[in-house]
Amino acid sequence: MDIKVVELFAGVGGFHVGLNRARDFEVVWANQWEPSTKTQHAYNCYINNLGENENFTNEDIAEVWPTTPFHDLLVGGFPCQDYSVARSLQGELGIQGKKGVLFWQIMNVVMYRKPKYVLLENVDRLLKAPASQRGRDFSVMLASFRDAGYDVEWRIINAADYGFAQRRRRVFIFAYKNDSRYAKQQKKLSDEKLLHQEGFFAPSFPVEETPSSKHYTEPFLLPEDIVEISDGFSKTYRNSGIMRNGSVTTNELIPVKKQAKTLGEVVQEVHDKMGLVDESLYLDNSKVNKKGRTEFEEFEYLKGSKRIERTSKTGHKYIYSEGGMAFPESLDAPGRTMLTSEGTKNRSSHVIEDPYTKKIRYLSPEECELLNDFPIGWTDTGMPKRTRYFCMGNALVVGLIEIMGKRIKEIHKLEEEMLQKEGFEQHSFL
Template sequence: MANNKKNVRVVELFAGVGGFRVGLERCAKDVFRTVWANQWEPGQKGQWAYKCYSERFGADAHCVNKDISTVIEQVPEHDLLVGGFPCQDYSVASTGAKGIEGKKGVLWWSINDIVRKRHPQFILLENVDRLLKSPTKQRGRDFGIILKCLYDEGYAVEWRVINAAEYGNIQRRRRTFIFAFKDTTKQFARIKKYMETEGEFEWLVRDGFFAESFPVKQEHHDKKKPTELDLDEYEDLVTVSDMFHATFYNSGVMYAGKIYSEELSPDYNGPQKLLGDIVLEEPVDDKYFISQDQIEKWEYMKGSKKIERTSKEGFTYQFSEGAIAFPDPLDRPARTMLTSEGTANRSSHVITDKLTGKYRRLTPEECERINGFDTGWTDTGTPERQRYFIMGNALVVPLIEKMGGKLLEIM
């Protein structure tokens, strides 16, 4: 660390509008100091998330608006690397004189390059929950590659799939959080000693990074047997890419190359925020309301249906989908927001306006509140459609605030 835990240097990758930074600064703004950030939306002329980030953090933004793979040399020394990255094809191949290479454009390899260059003490990443199962034809390979990369660089890793609503937040959003810590940290010394006397299960349910902030039942799953593997059985990344397959559950730990994963159940008994808690109680612009002649269209989109379709190969099959509540109940958490939120789309929320009793879409401000941002966070000249898009890509800020508290404890 730069000096002590009162000065934690943070690098934020794929920063969006600053979800990680907002959460960490809410936890301890005087401790977590973002020294460099990167935000680049491929193919988008406006680069709206970057502009919002720069507007909100001003002269201290330190945000670079370029493809991360082209600016890795700019990344400074830091203590904590954070970022939310997409689930892509992480497979690798041997390329002769060049050694081992991943596919071009896959963002994990940029993260890996930064880790190998700077070796931050701590890494906190976010991804979709399907990361643990991808790809379909070789389940677990992609996450296995990530674990192998971090193991080779001297890290232990813990992960948890967290549904924000199961811990009191407004949105039912399931995301995989990956926490890695270097073999030079106090946390690594703790897990080393812990594994000599306790075990992986106890670490995950009692003393690991996620256990206190996101409590789980201290009992084994009655139907799903824990996965136990050893990365030392794989010669290199190419071997992992070609041969590795595993069932990863929603919680796990990798220490000294040994992988342990188990399905755990949330055990949260605190207050629960609901969709109705963030709905505006003031007049809303008419453009958000659904007219009477549009109701039938929305009911069809939201309803269950079976549709006969034909594949590219000419095979006929039946596509079916279940019903979605219409309107969305205000006495429950919101569903997962997607980037298409705000459009006439099956996945978009439709609520009953509190003042008029009429159906309407969510406003951008309400979407910000669902993710735990301040109201109006993206109101920085960003086009309204892009404000929805940005929130559909964002993480749930209060989760990061809790993780920040745990980081302060273990540093």
């Protein structure tokens, strides 16, 4: 029987595609809604590729989360926001999070449906937020799962470290019910054993036997009161860790790296399927801007090193500096992290020398799709080219979800086998 999945903040379907590749998953309900846009391009892309379904919703998640059906696995790539909480009036109504923070919609579903597993994705800076109280937001999240009856394991993964074509660092959070048979089995093992060998991530994303000695953090207990965490708790979280019953161990693990796919291989794969890219992607050096620079010269400036004197709003003068970046990009290495501004005239956009025309150009939308391991043409659903870039800047690397999906299948199979064994032993006793 397929593992039933609910997908929140679905975007253009990265979790769905990855789990489809892992096989034996069924997305029984999904939600994607962008409140700031009239045309719902991401949702339209989702249903165009994955099919129309009355359970694929395009409404405010705050309004429709109670309609989620029973499911085994809850997934989502939620926005990084301010997760502070406060006690409601006189404390009689419990704890309230800030209005509009979408993580609380995840917790609403967790509390309502109690899925066996939760898999979330976010930017790696989540572990350090906010700057004024490092680690507070992630601590609030961990405490929320603790109070809901879940253990949590997390890992920051750079996709290129495990063979993919983009140096994209994201934190993945796997939560599982602490009264499950899987959890009871895990409790027999030390936190270090789980993080390095037998937890959720290590079997699929191997690491060195010992963590980095330069980044040691003492294990600690989360305060029982989540408001106390929000008001004044601060901790340093490393790139991996585990939380069980409020007890946290966090280590800086060192990945055992695989040979990564290169940007050049991505360019070649798209060329082999589609031929030369559109002429509009090449830099236009026939005109100069207000600063007297051609488009090529503007990119030389944007990607070059700088030391610039600036003045703050208060009148304080300071030096802004930034290091230089490769221009054009190397095709012999994986791509840098794509941002939502990809394809525009800014420092972060990938600009390459086309190996077939020898002219300088932006990446095509199809090349950006392949950098995230989506099928070529996934976002070619009628949305503007600028939106295609934006969606890929927001997306995750699909192949990572495929790998994690296969690991969830192993855990689910183990859970089912242990349940059957218990039933057989009880029947034999009777």
